[in-house]
Amino acid sequence: MGKIVSGISVYLGLDDYPLSETMNYLKEAKNLGITTVFTSLHLPEAKISDDWQEFVNVVDQLNLKLIIDISRPVFSVDRLPKNLYALRLDWGFTDEEIVKLTHDLSCFIELNASTIDEERMTRLMGLGIRMEKLRVSFNFYPKPYTGMTIEDVAKCISCFHSYGITVMAYVPSHHGKRPPLYLGLPTVERHRYIPLDIAITELAMVGIDEIVFGDAFASKTELMLLGNFDSTVIRIPIELKRDLTSEELEVLKALHRSRKDQSRYMIRSSITRGKTVKPKTSTEIKQFDVTIDNERYLRYQGEVGIMLEAISANPAINVVATVKKEAENIVKYLKPGSRFRFTWEE
Known part of the structure; x- marks a missing residue:
């Protein structure tokens, strides 16, 4: 653009x-x-x-x-x-x-x-x-x-x-x-x-x-x-889940880039891979949820996902936010290789 x-x-x-x-x-x-x-x-x-x-x-x-x-x-x-x-x-x-x-x-x-x-x-x-x-x-x-x-x-x-x-x-x-x-x-x-x-x-x-x-x-x-x-930087409004750790917030605040080899299930950013993220109780992962891979995903720890489809709960994935309803089209039109930031009300 x-x-x-x-x-x-x-x-x-x-x-x-x-x-x-x-x-x-x-x-x-x-x-x-x-x-x-x-x-x-x-x-x-x-x-x-x-x-x-x-x-x-x-x-x-x-x-x-x-x-x-x-x-x-x-x-x-x-x-x-x-x-x-x-x-x-x-x-x-x-x-x-x-x-x-x-x-x-x-x-x-x-x-x-x-x-x-x-x-x-x-x-x-x-x-x-x-x-x-x-x-x-x-x-x-x-x-x-x-x-x-x-x-x-x-x-x-x-x-x-x-x-x-x-x-x-x-x-x-x-x-x-x-x-x-x-x-x-x-x-x-x-x-x-x-x-x-x-x-x-x-x-x-x-x-x-x-x-x-x-x-x-x-x-x-x-x-x-x-x-x-x-x-040049797409802003995606999200609603945060409760009780996020400082490490999770640090990952969310980063400038991300969607991978060019995008799957049908998620938009994926590897920019923050390697950040330390502790596991949480696994929950159902819904369409438009924002996720961070935790240490159970080994070398993928710290990766961010925006779900394009619902997937099963996974103990290696923390659900940290949800894209705001009115902003879902932004996710649908986000092209591989795009830079983006998450925004939320403090």
């Missing part, structure tokens, strides 16, 4: 978002590592014209990459800022118009990753679309139970990457939610309710290139979490 590009969304002309607060939000986001800003020019309830030029000027001064979402009825080349990064075509554009825009405009043309398929991609390529000017982003979904699954998002990302296309998705804020429903704006439905760090990690693990807050305004903590997200 490479560096995740991070972004925010802002909404002009809405009563919930005074222009002065939007400007402060842009500046704070920039200072916290955010590089991209998304906005829409076709929200029916928004009165945009009064704020538009001042907004564009500040975005330009902050050197943020601006993505504008637009529909065909309100599209006008004259309204586009000079330094526009990407124009997202929401609806109403013919394939011929899309192809022409990739030739006529200097910015990227961004298509809807949630609805475009390989058949349409083939048709656009046949019409002469400039692939190097193309990128895609998923929808966000204001209405609960309408968002995508992480599995379908993963399939789409793989498809677009086969064409060399950059892919963007949205996560909700748990601090500030956009009207009129105020129920979060995620691409993936389950991200509406789970901790933000897990949502970001899931998207990173299925290969997303860019992640943007669909909602506004995200909190400072949320902005820092996204802006500073390190996709």
